[in-house]
Amino acid sequence: MRLRRRLIGVIGSSVGTPEQIYLARAVGRLIAQRDAVLVCGGMTGVMQAAAQGAQEAGALTIGILPGANAAESPPNEFIEIPLFTGLREARNYLIASVCEGLIAIGGGYGTLSEIALALRLGKPLVLLHSWQFQIEGELLSVPTADTAEEAVERLWATLG
Amino acid sequence: MRLRRRLIGVIGSSVGTPEQIYLARAVGRLIAQRDAVLVCGGMTGVMQAAAQGAQEAGALTIGILPGANAAESPPNEFIEIPLFTGLREARNYLIASVCEGLIAIGGGYGTLSEIALALRLGKPLVLLHSWQFQIEGELLSVPTADTAEEAVERLWATLG
Amino acid sequence: MRLRRRLIGVIGSSVGTPEQIYLARAVGRLIAQRDAVLVCGGMTGVMQAAAQGAQEAGALTIGILPGANAAESPPNEFIEIPLFTGLREARNYLIASVCEGLIAIGGGYGTLSEIALALRLGKPLVLLHSWQFQIEGELLSVPTADTAEEAVERLWATLG
Amino acid sequence: MRLRRRLIGVIGSSVGTPEQIYLARAVGRLIAQRDAVLVCGGMTGVMQAAAQGAQEAGALTIGILPGANAAESPPNEFIEIPLFTGLREARNYLIASVCEGLIAIGGGYGTLSEIALALRLGKPLVLLHSWQFQIEGELLSVPTADTAEEAVERLWATLG
Numbered sequence: 043m044r045l046r047r048r049l050i051g052v053i054g055s056s057v058g059t060p061e062q063i064y065l066a067r068a069v070g071r072l073i074a075q076r077d078a079v080l081v082c083g084g085m086t087g088v089m090q091a092a093a094q095g096a097q098e099a100g101a102l103t104i105g106i107l108p109g110a111n112a113a114e115s116p117p118n119e120f121i122e123i124p125l126f127t128g129l130r131e132a133r134n135y136l137i138a139s140v141c142e143g144l145i146a147i148g149g150g151y152g153t154l155s156e157i158a159l160a161l162r163l164g165k166p167l168v169l170l171h172s173w174q175f176q177i178e179g180e181l182l183s184v185p186t187a188d189t190a191e192e193a194v195e196r197l198w199a200t201l202g
Numbered sequence: 203m204r205l206r207r208r209l210i211g212v213i214g215s216s217v218g219t220p221e222q223i224y225l226a227r228a229v230g231r232l233i234a235q236r237d238a239v240l241v242c243g244g245m246t247g248v249m250q251a252a253a254q255g256a257q258e259a260g261a262l263t264i265g266i267l268p269g270a271n272a273a274e275s276p277p278n279e280f281i282e283i284p285l286f287t288g289l290r291e292a293r294n295y296l297i298a299s300v301c302e303g304l305i306a307i308g309g310g311y312g313t314l315s316e317i318a319l320a321l322r323l324g325k326p327l328v329l330l331h332s333w334q335f336q337i338e339g340e341l342l343s344v345p346t347a348d349t350a351e352e353a354v355e356r357l358w359a360t361l362g
Numbered sequence: 363m364r365l366r367r368r369l370i371g372v373i374g375s376s377v378g379t380p381e382q383i384y385l386a387r388a389v390g391r392l393i394a395q396r397d398a399v400l401v402c403g404g405m406t407g408v409m410q411a412a413a414q415g416a417q418e419a420g421a422l423t424i425g426i427l428p429g430a431n432a433a434e435s436p437p438n439e440f441i442e443i444p445l446f447t448g449l450r451e452a453r454n455y456l457i458a459s460v461c462e463g464l465i466a467i468g469g470g471y472g473t474l475s476e477i478a479l480a481l482r483l484g485k486p487l488v489l490l491h492s493w494q495f496q497i498e499g500e501l502l503s504v505p506t507a508d509t510a511e512e513a514v515e516r517l518w519a520t521l522g
Numbered sequence: 523m524r525l526r527r528r529l530i531g532v533i534g535s536s537v538g539t540p541e542q543i544y545l546a547r548a549v550g551r552l553i554a555q556r557d558a559v560l561v562c563g564g565m566t567g568v569m570q571a572a573a574q575g576a577q578e579a580g581a582l583t584i585g586i587l588p589g590a591n592a593a594e595s596p597p598n599e600f601i602e603i604p605l606f607t608g609l610r611e612a613r614n615y616l617i618a619s620v621c622e623g624l625i626a627i628g629g630g631y632g633t634l635s636e637i638a639l640a641l642r643l644g645k646p647l648v649l650l651h652s653w654q655f656q657i658e659g660e661l662l663s664v665p666t667a668d669t670a671e672e673a674v675e676r677l678w679a680t681l682g
Contacts, residue, residue: 044577044602045602046597046602046603046604047603049605079603097524102582102603110450110643117526121526122525122526122527123526123527123529123582125529125605125616125620127619127620128450128451128619128643129449129452129619130430130448131295131299131319131322131323131448132292132449134295134319134322135291135292135294135295136292136605136607136616139291139590139606139607139608139609140605140606140607148337149337150322152318152322154318154321154335155318155319155322158312158314159291159294159311159315161314162291162294162310162311162312163590171338172337173335173336173337174335174336175314175333175334175336176333176334176335177308177309177332177334178331204417204442205442206437206441206442206443206444207443209443209445239443257364262443264443270610281366282364282365282366282367283369283399283443285369285445285456285460286460287456287460288459288483288610288611289609289610289612290590290608290609290610292608292609296447299430299446299447299448300445300446451615451619451639451642451643452612452615452616452619454615454639454642455614455615456612459612468657468658469657470642471638471639471641472642474634474638474641475635475638475639475642477638478631478635478637478638479614479631479635481634482611482614482630482632482635483611491658494655494656494657495634495653495654495655495656496654496655497628497629497652497653497654498628498651
């Protein structure tokens with residue numbers, strides 16, 4: 043009987059900056075080195091770079107896609123397990139729900155929704171050059187990181 | 203044949219501050235005066251105050267609830283149409299999706315997720331004493347307001 | 363404070379036979395006469411006829427639509443409250459979940475899925491010229507009806 | 523770069539008969555021998571037997587669970603990748619959506635909903651000692667099978 047696997051998400055934009063792409067690939071590699079499964083939105087940009095890094099280092103990669111099939115939302119070439127949800131933006135919830143912890147890299151409103159849902163669900167989360175948010179001047183205690191190594195280390199420190 | 207109705211959402215915490223409760227009830231009343239249907243999460247706090255204001259001014263009120271029935275998630279007493287989704291936090295997506303426009307008042311991570319999903323779906327949205335967020339120093343152009351009147355006016359100015 | 367409303371669903375094909383259309387409109391009318399809100403999938407065929415009957419008799423009509431907006435899934439003209447879910451076929455679950463009881467008239471696989479989900483969720487349900495199903499020769503005790511009147515009476519007899 | 527994997531679902535009751543359990547384990551084994559990933563609802567009964575057969579023959583096993591975590595819905599011990607959706611019965615839709623083809627073994631209303639959703643989504647499907655259904659006397663052309671071997675062969679014959 044094989045052990046149940048740990049699922050870690052990397053969330054970010056489908057159009058990453060060169061720096062975000064570099065960070066995502068490094069984060070993917072480090073997640074693989076810790077024997078976790080890489081979960082992402084399955085598309086281009088940060089999602090693709092994270093899947094590439096993870097697959098290059100031997101990890102299983104899962105893409106939770108908005109479309110109902112590959113014609114509607116083509117998975118990037120580093121996704122081994124594409125999950126075609128057909129739920130479009132509602133799939134953002136699923137990414138937050140199925141992961142044990144997540145790292146956010148940059149990102150648009152979709153990424154912000156995944157960050158918020160992950161925090162709402164009480165998931166460990168580290169922000170890497172990503173959104174900053176506050177309400178009524180209150181400082182929030184979401185962990186941040188400056189490098190891929192620091193992000194992965196901080197995330198693992200908060201996992202059960 | 204009756205006309206199709208306009209659905210406007212008010213999102214915010216189930217534990218609002220007195221100021222947020224005051225604002226939510228006023229916003230609900232103003233939405234009713236513009237002949238729209240009030241949509242909210244159906245629970246306590248800001249959701250209840252918005253439904254109360256809307257119902258007092260004659261509007262239909264819809265609550266999109268996380269639980270599968272009233273025992274799991276009791277609707278507040280001002281909800282005329284409770285929609286028991288059974289989807290828990292995934293129902294946040296639905297609130298953003300079914301509304302033509304939304305006003306956010308204060309709020310926690312759940313509200314932040316609804317704000318982000320609404321923006322991702324391209325819905326008109328006004329922030330009223332709610333979240334502020336930025337990424338990589340970029341200023342975002344989400345409309346804000348200081349009073350209930352201003353929030354409703356700004357929202358209606360952006361509706362089709 | 364107004365009373366919470368009872369939501370009753372009518373499910374069936376977007377391309378009904380003349381007999382199904384006749385039955386759906388009659389069922390819609392009878393649901394309205396019992397002061398319930400009519401819920402359906404919001405589209406053509408059986409859904410439209412049920413909404414028409416309900417609206418003609420004064421009821422509020424809710425359409426739970428697969429698309430994200432009216433361009434993607436135009437509501438029929440008798441839907442007063444269109445709920446654009448953007449969830450496509452996953453919206454079938456929602457129809458079963460939000461209704462207190464349902465009547466199925468004819469229907470395709472979508473309707474069969476709604477019937478099965480309603481039964482799975484323990485919702486009162488009456489089949490009117492609709493699917494028959496059995497497993498391993500076991501007879502199932504889902505109530506059936508031959509007329510609109512009988513369907514509505516049988517449904518109300520099982521509501522709480 | 524590794525190839526994208528084929529996902530095949532086995533659906534059935536959490537309380538299977540001895541014959542269904544035997545069939546499910548055999549089907550799981552045969553799916554593994556054809557190098558596909560086994561997808562199921564992750565729980566006991568038919569789901570567990572299918573995962574056991576697949577894992578024994580070397581396949582990756584994915585469980586799409588109703589609960590938000592292992593406390594809410596414990597995966598069976600043969601699930602390598604548990605996906606905690608938190609969507610409860612709405613997760614039935616996901617099982618139908620993410621699989622390229624499915625085999626139904628026995629089953630209750632939950633399984634019937636998955637069968638109907640799979641057919642609605644146009645997924646290849648084989649019924650193995652499972653539901654029979656008809657409408658208005660019309661015979662439906664859903665493929666059936668009597669043995670595990672026949673079920674898997676018939677399914678593969680209809681995959682693209």
